[in-house]
Amino acid sequence: MNSISFYTGLIEDEIKSLSLPQNPASLYEPVKYMMDLGGKRIRPVMTMLSNEMFGGDMKAAIKPALAIEMFHNFTLVHDDIMDHSAIRRGRPTVHEKWNEETAILSGDVMLVLAYELLSNVSSDKLHAVLELFNESAKKVCEGQQLDMIFENSEVVTIDTYIDMIARKTGALFAGSLKMGAIIAGSSAEDAENMHGFGLNAGIAFQVQDDILDTYGQSGTIGKTIGGDIASNKKTYLAVKAAETAKGAVLDELKSLSSNLSIPRESKISRTISIYNALSIKQQAEEAREKYFNLAMENLDKVNVKEADKQTLKNVAETLINREK
Numbered sequence: 066m067n068s069i070s071f072y073t074g075l076i077e078d079e080i081k082s083l084s085l086p087q088n089p090a091s092l093y094e095p096v097k098y099m100m101d102l103g104g105k106r107i108r109p110v111m112t113m114l115s116n117e118m119f120g121g122d123m124k125a126a127i128k129p130a131l132a133i134e135m136f137h138n139f140t141l142v143h144d145d146i147m148d149h150s151a152i153r154r155g156r157p158t159v160h161e162k163w164n165e166e167t168a169i170l171s172g173d174v175m176l177v178l179a180y181e182l183l184s185n186v187s188s189d190k191l192h193a194v195l196e197l198f199n200e201s202a203k204k205v206c207e208g209q210q211l212d213m214i215f216e217n218s219e220v221v222t223i224d225t226y227i228d229m230i231a232r233k234t235g236a237l238f239a240g241s242l243k244m245g246a247i248i249a250g251s252s253a254e255d256a257e258n259m260h261g262f263g264l265n266a267g268i269a270f271q272v273q274d275d276i277l278d279t280y281g282q283s284g285t286i287g288k289t290i291g292g293d294i295a296s297n298k299k300t301y302l303a304v305k306a307a308e309t310a311k312g313a314v315l316d317e318l319k320s321l322s323s324n325l326s327i328p329r330e331s332k333i334s335r336t337i338s339i340y341n342a343l344s345i346k347q348q349a350e351e352a353r354e355k356y357f358n359l360a361m362e363n364l365d366k367v368n369v370k371e372a373d374k375q376t377l378k379n380v381a382e383t384l385i386n387r388e389k
Contacts, residue, residue: 066376069383072113075123076106079131085178095159095171096178099138102154108237109134111380112245115259118373121249125187129194129248132182133241136198139175140205142168147213148296186248193247201240208233215299223352226304227268234274235267242377252368261363262377269356270384275300276349279337281388291333297322301349302340309343357385 080100085093109130116126144150145158146165152158160168179198186194211229215221242263246256278293279302293300310318318339321332340346360381364374 066114066117066373069110069114069376069380072110073106075113075127076109076130076134079127080134083131091163091167092171092174095142095163095167096175098162099142099159099171099175100135102156104138104154106134107380107384108137108241111238111241111263111377112248114377114380115242115245116249117245118367118369118377119246119249119251119255121245126245126248128182128185129244130241132179132198133237133244135175135179135182136202137237139172139179140209142172142175144209147209148298150292190248190250194244197240197244197247201236204232204236208236212299216297218299220307221299221304223301223304223308226299226301230271230301231264231268234271235264238267238270239263255367255369258363258366262360262367262381265356265360265363266381266384269353269360269381272301272349272353272356273385273387275302276346276353277388279340280346291329291337294333294336295329301352302345305348305352306336306340306343306345309345309348310339314339314342353385357381 083097083100085096087093112130112133113123113126116130117123141153142159145153146160146168150158151161158168159171163171183194183198184191208229208231211225212233215226215229239260240263243256243260246259251259275293278300279291281290292298293303297303306318307315318336321327321336327335361378364377364381367374
């Protein structure tokens with residue numbers, strides 16, 4: 066199989082060759098800016114690798130793969146507005162560089178561009194691909210809405226949190242992999258196992274993202290460490306800490322969340338101290354490994370040669386062991 070770097074380069078070339086309208090510039094310049102910010106391009110790479118694993122035509126998969134990346138970046142533009150995020154991949158977010166109104170509209174047109182790219186799918190596969198894309202997109206929106214609901218929820222369980230990230234993050238991983246399989250003409254059973262592989266890998270990916278927000282290095286991950294704690298965001302760590310803490314420790318966690326007079330750095334450092342005392346990082350790492358193993362079980366069921374699965378296994382391992 067072709068390497069991850071080969072497909073990453075292919076996706077980057079496709080992004081650079083995108084022909085966007087010039088007018089109005091204030092609508093399309095943010096689209097180019099967002100797409101040029103970089104990133105792992107892991108979702109479109111998954112589509113390409115899945116397609117190749119089943120013997121598909123690379124040219125048939127590249128536009129749909131780019132549609133996945135366009136949609137993903139559309140969600141990031143809107144998520145950054147909702148989360149009041151100032152930095153994305155080490156640079157100002159779209160709404161910070163321009164304004165919220167422009168960011169909303171530019172995000173909207175990115176969704177339209179994603180559908181334009183999907184229209185390149187052959188007619189015999191188009192219905193199935195659109196059905197999958199729409200279902201994946203709805204799941205992402207559902208996950209984002211649940212994430213916002215959780216912000217004002219006093220009690221969130223681990224099960225409901227996992228359900229949320231399965232939608233918000235896992236659904237697009239799953240859709241990317243299943244799309245590649247469909248375009249290549251795989252069996253329905255194999256396509257579903259690729260979906261399961263992506264879903265569980267996506268959950269593991271998000272748990273690792275939660276870990277990195279608290280325990281990563283600011284210069285490495287391209288955003289401020291402890292941002293989730295500072296904003297009272299429900300993460301795997303926060304939810305697990307709330308379930309694990311008792312008595313005075315639980316009271317302090319609640320106070321740290323509700324007391325607006327506590328300085329940001331003090332809030333972050335004290336919360337991390339509680340996490341450390343409760344072994345929250347270790348429990349999060351165990352959850353990450355659990356879903357990674359479930360992903361591997363799904364991939365093991367796929368009816369192709371083991372050697373052809375290795376690159377995707379490497380992708381999954383990279384996702385959960387990454388430091389940024």
